[in-house]
Amino acid sequence: MPIKAILTDIEGTTSAVSFVFDVLFPYAARHLPDFVRQHAERPDVAVQLGAVRLDSAEPAADVERVIEILLGWLAEDRKATPLKALQGMVWQQGYAAGQLKGHVYPDAVQALQHWHAQGYALYVYSSGSIQAQKLIFGCSEAGDLSPLFSGYFDTTAGPKREARSYRHISAAIGCPASQILFLSDVVEELDAARQAGMLTCGLVRGGGELSGHPNVGNFAEIDPAIL
Numbered sequence: 001m002p003i004k005a006i007l008t009d010i011e012g013t014t015s016a017v018s019f020v021f022d023v024l025f026p027y028a029a030r031h032l033p034d035f036v037r038q039h040a041e042r043p044d045v046a047v048q049l050g051a052v053r054l055d056s057a058e059p060a061a062d063v064e065r066v067i068e069i070l071l072g073w074l075a076e077d078r079k080a081t082p083l084k085a086l087q088g089m090v091w092q093q094g095y096a097a098g099q100l101k102g103h104v105y106p107d108a109v110q111a112l113q114h115w116h117a118q119g120y121a122l123y124v125y126s127s128g129s130i131q132a133q134k135l136i137f138g139c140s141e142a143g144d145l146s147p148l149f150s151g152y153f154d155t156t157a158g159p160k161r162e163a164r165s166y167r168h169i170s171a172a173i174g175c176p177a178s179q180i181l182f183l184s185d186v187v188e189e190l191d192a193a194r195q196a197g198m199l200t201c202g203l204v205r206g207g208g209e210l211s212g213h214p215n216v217g218n219f220a221e222i223d224p225a226i227l
């Protein structure tokens, strides 16, 4: 059956790992403590602080302890939903202030534009929050790419290495998994997507091999019509 929708990962796939690790994460580490202190009572922030207390099994943690937990999770790159939500809020301030511009590889920009023009429905699935996803594409070095996308999924759809998350996304998109192509640089994510019935393609931008899946070095090598 022909592919109708393309679902893409961000870090290492559309965008450089170094942008996430050397720009976004340090920005969050620098600004998250004061952001949390200043906005701890804001309802959307307070919900996430409550989730940190729950996830860490520290129900009595005060704001300073919650910040400590968040910075620990950030340092270990834990894909914890409350951390990701708060990072998105902090980055929003950075993008608004012109201190951040989203990195998207030129080959990804070109292919996404081409696929959109050809009628493929484009979706994003990243551990970064939906707010963070909209920012990286909406405030990218290549301009506002958000009109290209039909929807966004984050860890609230489930962990990226579990097949049930891809089944959930397929149902939410309203498209059989067999008509969705998933792009990622992580083999466990590709395996989970395939287990759910999706077609897969691995991005190996720095070389190496994503075993058991078609591999490409960049988006220009992907032709959804022949996969």
Ligand SMILES: CSCCC(=O)C(=O)COP(=O)(O)O
Binding pocket: 009, 010, 011, 012, 020, 024, 079, 084, 125, 126, 127, 128, 129, 132, 133, 136, 160
């Ligand atoms: C949305 S940009 C920030 C990416 C991020 O926080 C992250 O953890 C990367 O996860 P991905 O699933 O895109 O590899």
Ligand SMILES: [Mg+2]
Binding pocket: 009, 010, 011, 012, 013, 184, 185, 186
């Ligand atoms: Mg990735």
